[in-house]
Amino acid sequence: MDEIFILAEHIKGKITDTTYEILTLGREISAKMNRPLKAVLLGKGVGNLAMDLGYADGVVMMEHDLLANVNIQTWSIALMHIIKEKKPEMVIMGSTNSLMGLGSYIAEKMGLPYMNLCKGLRVEDQQVVGNAILYGGKIEADVRPCAKPILVSVRPGNYPGDPARTRREVPVECVTPPDTLMEAKINFKEFIQAERKDIDITQCDVLVAVGRGIQNKENIVHAETLAKIFKNAAVVGSRPIIDQEWLPLTRLVGRSGMSVRPKLYLALGISGAPEHMEGMKGAQLIVAINKDKKAPIFRIAHYGVAEDLFKVIPKLAERLKK
Amino acid sequence: MKILVLIKMVLDTVEEIKIDPSGKKVDTDAARFILNDVDNHAVEEAILLKEKYGGHVTVLAVDAPEIDDALFTAAAKGADRIIKVTTGMEQMSTQTMAKLLHSAIQNMNTQFDLILTGVQASDDIDGEIGPSLAAQFNLPYIGMAVKVLPDPQGRSTEVVTELGGGLYASYRSSLPVIVGISAAEKPPRYVPIMKVRMAMKSKKIETIPAPAPPPGSKIDVLKLYKPVVTGGAAMITGTPEQIADNLVKIFRDRGLS
Numbered sequence: 001m002d003e004i005f006i007l008a009e010h011i012k013g014k015i016t017d018t019t020y021e022i023l024t025l026g027r028e029i030s031a032k033m034n035r036p037l038k039a040v041l042l043g044k045g046v047g048n049l050a051m052d053l054g055y056a057d058g059v060v061m062m063e064h065d066l067l068a069n070v071n072i073q074t075w076s077i078a079l080m081h082i083i084k085e086k087k088p089e090m091v092i093m094g095s096t097n098s099l100m101g102l103g104s105y106i107a108e109k110m111g112l113p114y115m116n117l118c119k120g121l122r123v124e125d126q127q128v129v130g131n132a133i134l135y136g137g138k139i140e141a142d143v144r145p146c147a148k149p150i151l152v153s154v155r156p157g158n159y160p161g162d163p164a165r166t167r168r169e170v171p172v173e174c175v176t177p178p179d180t181l182m183e184a185k186i187n188f189k190e191f192i193q194a195e196r197k198d199i200d201i202t203q204c205d206v207l208v209a210v211g212r213g214i215q216n217k218e219n220i221v222h223a224e225t226l227a228k229i230f231k232n233a234a235v236v237g238s239r240p241i242i243d244q245e246w247l248p249l250t251r252l253v254g255r256s257g258m259s260v261r262p263k264l265y266l267a268l269g270i271s272g273a274p275e276h277m278e279g280m281k282g283a284q285l286i287v288a289i290n291k292d293k294k295a296p297i298f299r300i301a302h303y304g305v306a307e308d309l310f311k312v313i314p315k316l317a318e319r320l321k322k
Numbered sequence: 323m324k325i326l327v328l329i330k331m332v333l334d335t336v337e338e339i340k341i342d343p344s345g346k347k348v349d350t351d352a353a354r355f356i357l358n359d360v361d362n363h364a365v366e367e368a369i370l371l372k373e374k375y376g377g378h379v380t381v382l383a384v385d386a387p388e389i390d391d392a393l394f395t396a397a398a399k400g401a402d403r404i405i406k407v408t409t410g411m412e413q414m415s416t417q418t419m420a421k422l423l424h425s426a427i428q429n430m431n432t433q434f435d436l437i438l439t440g441v442q443a444s445d446d447i448d449g450e451i452g453p454s455l456a457a458q459f460n461l462p463y464i465g466m467a468v469k470v471l472p473d474p475q476g477r478s479t480e481v482v483t484e485l486g487g488g489l490y491a492s493y494r495s496s497l498p499v500i501v502g503i504s505a506a507e508k509p510p511r512y513v514p515i516m517k518v519r520m521a522m523k524s525k526k527i528e529t530i531p532a533p534a535p536p537p538g539s540k541i542d543v544l545k546l547y548k549p550v551v552t553g554g555a556a557m558i559t560g561t562p563e564q565i566a567d568n569l570v571k572i573f574r575d576r577g578l579s
Contacts, residue, residue, distance in 0.1 A: 011485065071493065072453070073462050097485050100441060101456075101465040101502060104449030108417065108457035113540035114449050116416075129544065135444045136335035139348065142544040143447065185462040186495045189480065194488040206578065212336070230579055243363070244509050256466070256484045256504060264578050271336065273444075285576060287569065288555060294338065296549070303572060304555030305565050315566035320579050 003086065004030045005060070007079065007093040007102075008041045008053055011070065012191060015052045018094035020161030022154050023055045025121060026092050027164070030057075032123040035089055042078050044068035047172070054168035060086060064177040069188040070098045074181060076105045081178040083110065083149055090128065090150035092121075097255060103151045113145035119158045119274075128152075136273045137296035156255070157278045198250035199234055206233035206264045209253060209280070210241055213269015213290055213309060217246040222313045223268055229320045236260070238276045254279040268309050272297030289313075323377035323476055324432060325368045328423060328439040328451055329361040329396070331386040335444060345545045347413055350387070357392040360440030366506035367470060368438050369400045375472060378402050380434075382426065384419050385409055390527060397521040398513045404525060405430075409532040416446045420454035421536035427459075429530060434498055435476060441465045441502035448539045452502040462495050465502035472497070 006026040009016045023039065030037035039053040041061045045068075050059040060082060066074045079102070083091065093099055095117060107114035115121075115130035119140075122129050130152060132141045201207060208227045210220060220235065227233040237247040239254060253260055254276040265283035270276065272288070272295055280286070286301040293306035305312060333339055333348060334356045340349040368379045380403040381396040383389050393404040407426045414422075427434075439452045456463035468490070469482035481501055482492045558568045573579045 011489070069491070072465065097466045097483070097504075098491070101450055101453035101463055104416075104446075105453035105457045105463060107449055107540070108420070108454045111540070114417075115541055116446050116449055130541075132447055133549075134447060134546075135333055135339050135348070137549065138335055138339045139341070139546050140549050141447060141546050144542045144544055146540050146542060185499070186464060186493050189492040189494050192482065192490040192492060194490065196488070240359070243359075243505055250488075256486050258487055263576070264573065273335075285572075285578075286555075287572070292336070293557075298555040298557070299549065299551055299553075301555035303569070304557045305569070306557060306559075307562065307565060311562040312565050312569075315562045316569055319566045319570045320573070 002089045003036045003038050004033070005038050005040050005088040005091040006056070007091060007099070008039045008049070009070065009094055009096060009099055010043060010046065010049060011098060015049055016094070016096065017161050018096050018156045020164040021156065021159040022092050022094055023053070023164035024159045024161060025154060027055060029121055029123060029128065033089070033126060038088070040079065040082060040091070042067045042075050050170060050172050051167050054166040054170050055164040056170060058171040058173065060173050060175060062175045062177055064181055066181050066184055067177070071186055071188045072101050072105065073186040074184045076102055077181050077184060078177065080106055080110060081180070082175055085175060088149050090148070090152060092152045092154060095153040095155045103153045107151050112149060112151050113147050114151040115143050115145060116153050118152055118154045120154070121152060133274050136271060138294070155274055155278070157281060194249070196250065198248060201234050201236050201251060201253070201258055202260050204232055204234045204262055206230040207236045207253070207260060207262045207266070208233060209236045209238065209265060209267045209270055211238040211267065211270030212240050214241070217244070220246055222310070225317050226266065226313060226320070229317065230264070238270050238273070267297055267301065268313070270297050271295045272300070323371065323375055323436060323472065324434045325371060325377055325379045326427070326434040326437045327364050327368045327379065327381045327396070327401070328437065329365065329381060329383045329392060330358050330419065330443060330451070331355040331389055331392065332358045332443050332445060341546045346543045348546065350412060355386060355388045358440050358443045360442065360503055362510045363506040364438040364440050364503040365396050365399060365401070366508065366510040367503050370507055371436070371470060371472070372400060380405065380432070382407070382423065384422055393527050394521045394525065395513060395518050397525040398517040399511060403528065405528045405530060407530050407532050411535065415448045415539040416443070416451060417448045417454055417539050418536055420449070420451050420458065422532050423451065424455055424458040425533050426530045436470070436472070436479070436498065437500040438503055439500070441467070441504045447543070448541050450502065452500050456500040461498055461500050463500045463502065464493055464495060466504045467501045468505050469507055470501055
């Protein structure tokens with residue numbers, strides 16, 4: 001009773017990085033509230049993954065063919081059953097692509113509070129307060145749940161995952177799958193790995209990244225000019241650029257694209273939506289040029305230039321060529 | 323195939339966003355509203371499906387500033403019916419909006435095969451529209467979709483979702499299903515303003531009054547605030563020439579050029 005649960009996410013038989021991040025957060029909350037921390041593991045033949053969740057005090061596991069691969073519908077049914085049986089204090093999950101919608105679905109079905117888009121959680125007087133990032137990172141909110149159990153989704157990249165990578169034997173409680181699982185209308189079909197017909201941007205030393213501020217497709221040539229001056233460099237883009245097909249999908253940096261850690265990430269006209277920053281905050285050097293001096297990208301950049309990029313780029317290219 | 327698209331307006335995050343004196347909501351008087359970007363993709367995907375397989379597209383939204391423009395633009399792109407739910411409420415949480423949409427759809431008495439909406443919005447503080455609605459209708463939901471491939475008989479559909487890093491997962495669902503669109507198969511089309519004006523003359527926005535206000539959110543907003551900047555970028559100022567010189571020095575010091 002009153003345990004802190006985290007939902008383990010696994011893709012192609014591997015526990016995801018975000019799972020370790022929320023384990024770290026879960027441990028922090030469980031220590032402050034003096035409650036046990038349990039990892040919920042859904043799947044089929046995933047017993048071997050329980051050891052990877054050794055940072056938790058125990059694992060609550062449900063196995064069924066229909067749970068084998070991440071599936072919002074079957075996983076919701078399974079998790080709702082576990083919530084009813086175990087009555088946890090809260091369930092923390094990653095705000096990731098594969099789990100997107102799960103918290104919202106369960107919240108509505110069970111009438112529970114759901115704190116979405118959080119970057120963190122804190123405990124005040126034994127009460128949990130969520131810190132949500134809204135409006136593309138321009139506003140934050142402190143929110144409090146009105147009931148229990150609490151559902152929380154936490155954005156990737158806000159807690160270190162490494163401390164939680166503890167392999168050890170942990171007590172595993174198995175929960176029998178409910179009959180309602182058979183009512184699911186969605187079947188997982190397959191994973192599809194996109195063919196790489198382009199360079200691998202994760203292997204580049206320098207990435208010149210363009211965002212909405214580049215204004216039109218023709219202007220991308222300015223970024224290409226800069227990229228050509230550096231060794232092992234490429235032009236990449238944020239979501240709106242790829243959606244407009246100004247650059248191919250292989251050049252997308254962010255949650256739905258690639259996570260990159262180049263020596264230099266030169267961000268041109270990128271405001272810094274949280275989903276984009278998840279994919280590039282690990283770069284060794286981030287330099288951002290954006291005329292909006294309040295653009296969120298400046299919060300994680302090492303150097304910033306709040307100027308019209310079309311005035312700065314030609315001068316920069318000219319001097320770099322010297 | 324009968325397709326329903328749900329759209330909503332969001333604050334343009336390119337603009338400065340102000341907080342209301344209450345400290346608990348944003349100041350919408352000072353804000354600029356735009357169509358939620360992924361909702362624009364949902365409209366596009368619906369029109370593409372209609373072009374490919376035939377069918378009927380209805381676009382539904384809860385009333386908000388500039389929503390008429392968004393609805394007429396959808397009509398100019400090929401939507402057959404445009405409808406808004408009038409509420410008299412200025413701001414509402416996503417869960418509340420999903421409840422209003424739920425009762426509006428029930429009142430429409432139409433059996434839709436496919437309900438599309440943007441996968442998320444920047445103000446989804448207590449949930450997303452798609453899954454919240456799916457829970458109320460007891461329908462399946464798939465999010466992060468980049469492809470919707472209905473079978474010719476119109477009984478089921480394959481949906482391809484993006485997981486990131488070049489990895490995709492595909493699912494098969496019976497119809498009806500609610501799908502959260504992350505990106506349409508093609509970039510959302512541009513419609514000339516002339517076509518939008520024509521739609522304004524030829525199409526009418528139907529209105530559905532909202533029922534009694536639904537219960538509020540299950541979470542309390544304690545306060546909104548601007549992010550506290552710790553560290554942050556060292557800002558380089560000066561003329562474009564001086565800025566360029568400084569940047570080149572930073573790059574060269576690190577052996578980057």
